[in-house]
Amino acid sequence: MGTEKTPARVVGGWMWRHPRTMGTTAVLTPTGVMVGYQTMLWAAGIAVLMGVSWRLLDAPTFDRFAGRLLRAWWRRWVIYQRQWMRVVASCGLVTSDHRGDQLVPKLVGVRSNWVWDSLHIRMAKGQEPEDYGQALDRLANSFKAHAASMRILKPGKIALDFQRREPFNEMAIPLPAMPESIDAVDLRKLEIGRDEFGRPFHLDLLKRDIHVLLAGETGAGKGSWLWGIQRALAPLIRAGHVRLWVIDPKGGMEFGGGREMFHDFAESDREGLELMRRYVAELEKRKFDLGRQGIRDTTPSRETPLDVLICDELAAMTAYSDRDIRVEFHQLLSKGLTQYRAVGGRIIGATQEPTKDVVPMRGLFPTKIALRVDAASYVDMCLGEGMRDLGAFADKIPAYLAGVAYAKTDGRKEPRRVRAAFSTDDDIAELVAFCTELGNVTPIRPEVKLPDGTVTNPYQVDFEDFEDDEFEEIEQFEGEDDGDEEIA
Numbered sequence: 001m002g003t004e005k006t007p008a009r010v011v012g013g014w015m016w017r018h019p020r021t022m023g024t025t026a027v028l029t030p031t032g033v034m035v036g037y038q039t040m041l042w043a044a045g046i047a048v049l050m051g052v053s054w055r056l057l058d059a060p061t062f063d064r065f066a067g068r069l070l071r072a073w074w075r076r077w078v079i080y081q082r083q084w085m086r087v088v089a090s091c092g093l094v095t096s097d098h099r100g101d102q103l104v105p106k107l108v109g110v111r112s113n114w115v116w117d118s119l120h121i122r123m124a125k126g127q128e129p130e131d132y133g134q135a136l137d138r139l140a141n142s143f144k145a146h147a148a149s150m151r152i153l154k155p156g157k158i159a160l161d162f163q164r165r166e167p168f169n170e171m172a173i174p175l176p177a178m179p180e181s182i183d184a185v186d187l188r189k190l191e192i193g194r195d196e197f198g199r200p201f202h203l204d205l206l207k208r209d210i211h212v213l214l215a216g217e218t219g220a221g222k223g224s225w226l227w228g229i230q231r232a233l234a235p236l237i238r239a240g241h242v243r244l245w246v247i248d249p250k251g252g253m254e255f256g257g258g259r260e261m262f263h264d265f266a267e268s269d270r271e272g273l274e275l276m277r278r279y280v281a282e283l284e285k286r287k288f289d290l291g292r293q294g295i296r297d298t299t300p301s302r303e304t305p306l307d308v309l310i311c312d313e314l315a316a317m318t319a320y321s322d323r324d325i326r327v328e329f330h331q332l333l334s335k336g337l338t339q340y341r342a343v344g345g346r347i348i349g350a351t352q353e354p355t356k357d358v359v360p361m362r363g364l365f366p367t368k369i370a371l372r373v374d375a376a377s378y379v380d381m382c383l384g385e386g387m388r389d390l391g392a393f394a395d396k397i398p399a400y401l402a403g404v405a406y407a408k409t410d411g412r413k414e415p416r417r418v419r420a421a422f423s424t425d426d427d428i429a430e431l432v433a434f435c436t437e438l439g440n441v442t443p444i445r446p447e448v449k450l451p452d453g454t455v456t457n458p459y460q461v462d463f464e465d466f467e468d469d470e471f472e473e474i475e476q477f478e479g480e481d482d483g484d485e486e487i488a
């Protein structure tokens with residue numbers, strides 16, 4: 001038999017294992033004796049009342065600073081610990097040693113956020129993490145969780161994460177109304193969607209979220225974020241205070257519909273590189289011009305617009321393109337990310353794989369957004385070390401919840417779970433019409449020479465104005481002009 005369990009040993013062991021409970025008792029008992037128990041009860045009542053009011057008035061801050069601790073404590077003792085033995089035994093996670101003594105995995109702690117509970121477990125002797133991996137579905141069912149996942153914390157210790165609720169199942173995310181005028185746009189508060197508490201979620205393109213990295217597998221909803229940002233900027237685009245430089249290297253599939261409102265647009269990797277050169281040259285020039293005048297910060301205006309560069313698939317530029325494109329694009333992108341904040345340069349990059357090969361300069365994006373990603377390792381690659389341990393389970397976002405993401409901004413430790421509003425094709429058409437109606441968007445396009453001798457932008461040619469034989473001539477001319485047959 002093992003060590004004999006006398007009542008004194010059991011009590012002593014319990015006290016040893018619960019230092020917080022013992023500490024609280026040690027403080028409260030003498031305080032109660034000094035101030036009287038009635039006063040203590042009053043103080044406790046007032047504290048509870050204040051907590052409840054805080055929870056009712058502002059659930060998100062209550063949850064952040066107090067709710068999650070209280071909930072973790074409550075759920076540990078009332079739900080998980082109470083059922084622990086029964087659940088692990090019925091899921092086949094109790095083993096025995098050579099003497100036939102039961103070896104039970106130990107629940108050593110619970111952490112909780114609004115959506116997930118994390119149980120820290122010390123495994124029983126003879127177990128390996130995979131034993132828990134195989135029992136995940138059974139454990140999730142036993143604790144009535146939507147989903148479960150397992151993480152290795154250190155040798156012998158794992159975390160089991162249970163998703164308790166899915167707020168976005170019931171929450172419709174309204175598309176924010178398009179701001180009517182530039183006065184209605186606050187660059188520090190561009191509304192993109194809602195967080196898990198139903199609060200509007202904003203990006204601050206002025207100071208905090210100056211460059212944004214979005215990661216998400218195909219169909220995860222990157223488009224809704226990218227269109228959402230443009231929608232929030234609409235009056236500024238219309239007034240020429242914001243200019244969009246868009247690289248859509250997948251042949252313009254995602255952003256082709258918006259080309260009329262873009263200042264510059266590229267549909268292939270080589271065009272993307274040329275666009276990037278123009279972008280950097282423009283901001284470089286502005287940096288020197290303003291530097292000479294002693295101006296160190298700008299407000300977006302027609303003279304000094306906010307130049308927002310959007311690259312829809314970074315991998316197509318940085319990993320899967322020809323070497324000469326890759327190398328130069330890396331250099332230009334790093335320059336764009338480091339040098340033009342004060343003169344109005346902003347970069348928003350999207351990728352399916354946030355790996356080092358694709359985005360070696362991840363650290364230069366102050367704001368990172370992880371939509372549904374392929375692998376658990378992608379979460380920390382995108383959001384930063386330790387973010388998955390803090391509850392950013394982007395790899396567990398269900399496929400039916402496109403647009404849901406974990407957003408990590410500088411200056412805030414925990415990632416936020418957010419869903420972007422979705423822009424339909426009609427919303428996009430409305431946005432393009434709105435942004436172009438004043439004629440302030442002046443697109444840069446590769447020029448082509450028309451049969452009548454004028455040099456113009458191919459996207460503005462109405463081919464119906466020409467006879468068929470002239471039409472042939474244009475195509476031929478474009479082919480000869482730059483050797484690129486992709487111009488349509």
Ligand SMILES: Nc1ncnc2c1ncn2[C@@H]1O[C@H](COP(=O)(O)OP(=O)(O)OP(=O)(O)O)[C@@H](O)[C@H]1O
Nearest residue numbers: 216217218219220221222223224402403420421422
């Ligand atoms: N925020 C959203 N809310 C609801 N549904 C969405 C949202 N975003 C996207 N969807 C749905 O998911 C589909 C795929 O979205 P989207 O094309 O934006 O994905 P993606 O990440 O850009 O994929 P890809 O990399 O293949 O372009 C959309 O057609 C739409 O039906």
